Amino acid sequence: xxxxxxxxxxxxxxxxxKIYDPSDFEGMRVAGRAAAEVLDLLIPHVKPGVxxxxxxxxxxxxxxxxxxxxxCIGYRGYQHTLCTSINHVVCHGIPSNKVLKNGDxxxxxxxxxxxxxxxxxxxxxxxxxxxxKSMRLMDITWEALQLGLKAAAQPGxxxxxxxxxxxxxxxxxxxxxxRDFCGHGLGRVFHDAPNVxxxxxxxxxxxxKPGMFFTIEPMVxxxxxxxxxxxxGWTAVTKxxxxxxxxxxxxxxxxxxxxxxxLSPQGIYTPHxxxxxxxxxx
Ligand code: MF3
Ligand code: CO
Ligand code: CO
Numbered sequence: 001x002x003x004x005x006x007x008x009x010x011x012x013x014x015x016x017x018k019i020y021d022p023s024d025f026e027g028m029r030v031a032g033r034a035a036a037e038v039l040d041l042l043i044p045h046v047k048p049g050v051x052x053x054x055x056x057x058x059x060x061x062x063x064x065x066x067x068x069x070x071x072c073i074g075y076r077g078y079q080h081t082l083c084t085s086i087n088h089v090v091c092h093g094i095p096s097n098k099v100l101k102n103g104d105x106x107x108x109x110x111x112x113x114x115x116x117x118x119x120x121x122x123x124x125x126x127x128x129x130x131x132x133k134s135m136r137l138m139d140i141t142w143e144a145l146q147l148g149l150k151a152a153a154q155p156g157x158x159x160x161x162x163x164x165x166x167x168x169x170x171x172x173x174x175x176x177x178x179r180d181f182c183g184h185g186l187g188r189v190f191h192d193a194p195n196v197x198x199x200x201x202x203x204x205x206x207x208x209k210p211g212m213f214f215t216i217e218p219m220v221x222x223x224x225x226x227x228x229x230x231x232x233g234w235t236a237v238t239k240x241x242x243x244x245x246x247x248x249x250x251x252x253x254x255x256x257x258x259x260x261x262x263l264s265p266q267g268i269y270t271p272h273x274x275x276x277x278x279x280x281x282x
Contacts, residue, residue: 013192019211020187024117025252025259028187028213031119032250032261034068035112039123040266046125048102052084055108056095063112071111071118071190078234083109083122090178090219090227090236090244102128105138105272107246111190118186120215121262122248126272133222134243138272140173141220141245146279148198148216149249152208153257153281159194160204166218167199178219178244180227181236185214186250210255217248257282 020028038059045055060081063070070081085093085107086100093107100106109122124138144166151157151165170177183196194206198218223242230237238244247270250261260281263269269278 010189010191012189015193017185017193017206017212018187019209020213020252021211024187024213027115027117028119028250028252028261029259031112031114031117032121032263033119033265034063034066034114035110035119035121035250036262036264038062038110038112039108039121039271040264040268042108043125043266043268043271046100046106046108046127046271048100048128050100051097052082052086052093052095052100052106053097055084056080056082059110069113071113071120075190081110083107085109085244085246087243088238088241090221090238091181091246092234092236094232094234100127103130103134105130105134105243105245109246109248116188118188118190118250119262120186120190120248120250122217122246123270124245124247124272130272135273137175137220137222137243138245138270139276140170140175141218142247142270142273142276144170144177144198144218144220145216145247145249148218149251149258149260149279149281152216152251152253155256157208158203158205159196159208160200161202161208162216163197163200163204164202170218170220176221176223176225178221178225178227181219183215183217183248185212187213208253210253212253213250215248215250217246219244219246251281
């Protein structure tokens with residue numbers, strides 16, 4: 001996600017939204033699947049006693065073994081394959097020798113480059129037995145992403161319709177939507193136009209058109225939406241230290257709806273709660 005709308009980090013990024021050709025969907029399908037495979041791989045390893053650095057090593061080796069590229073290594077000086085954001089960490093948590101403990105919740109975010117195409121996705125994982133309020137937050141965040149995807153799939157919709165669908169639902173659950181980070185266009189670039197806000201009003205922003213590729217990646221807090229960055233320059237945490245959760249998919253807009261590029265090949269879309277029913281696009 002971007003730090004701010006004006007701060008375009010990628011050299012090849014433009015502020016014009018690209019419209020890709022139907023033949024470009026295959027590249028995104030392959031990259032998206034690769035990224036989702038990494039998240040599937042990690043499911044049995046997210047448990048008490050494991051370090052986030054170990055998960056990062058596993059992910060990097062899996063990616064390199066397949067001849068793919070871990071997009072985050074070297075990205076603006078970042079040195080890891082994953083972002084591992086635990087409990088009150090909103091995003092960009094840095095893998096380390098920190099040990100996961102029973103009851104933690106963790107977002108794992110991975111971006112993989114395959115043949116020049118970027119696949120970017122994240123999911124929530126519960127560590128051991130997770131408190132009910134943490135489960136509820138993860139369920140709400142998942143549902144928020146599903147509503148965002150459905151809004152994006154309505155032909156003729158605007159970017160603001162996505163944000164409005166997410167914000168309305170999340171706030172009705174007495175949670176808050178993070179404002180400081182957003183989804184983004186991607187393709188042969190990691191972060192491109194448009195900024196995909198997870199709050200907003202119907203009809204606002206650019207119209208969603210066939211051939212657009214972008215992420216939807218809402219971050220939802222149990223407390224207030226404000227965030228702050230730790231002195232490491234990366235780790236974003238909730239200002240009030242309340243719990244935060246996030247899910248992310250990379251999607252492409254079709255004539256009739258959307259294609260989700262980062263669906264779980266193993267069908268485990270919600271590692272924290274396999275009961276939840278996913279929206280599969282269309
Ligand atoms: N994957 C993140 C996103 O969703 C970006 C992480 S950039 C990193 O856009 F450098 F922190 F890894
Ligand atoms: Co992203
Ligand atoms: Co991501």
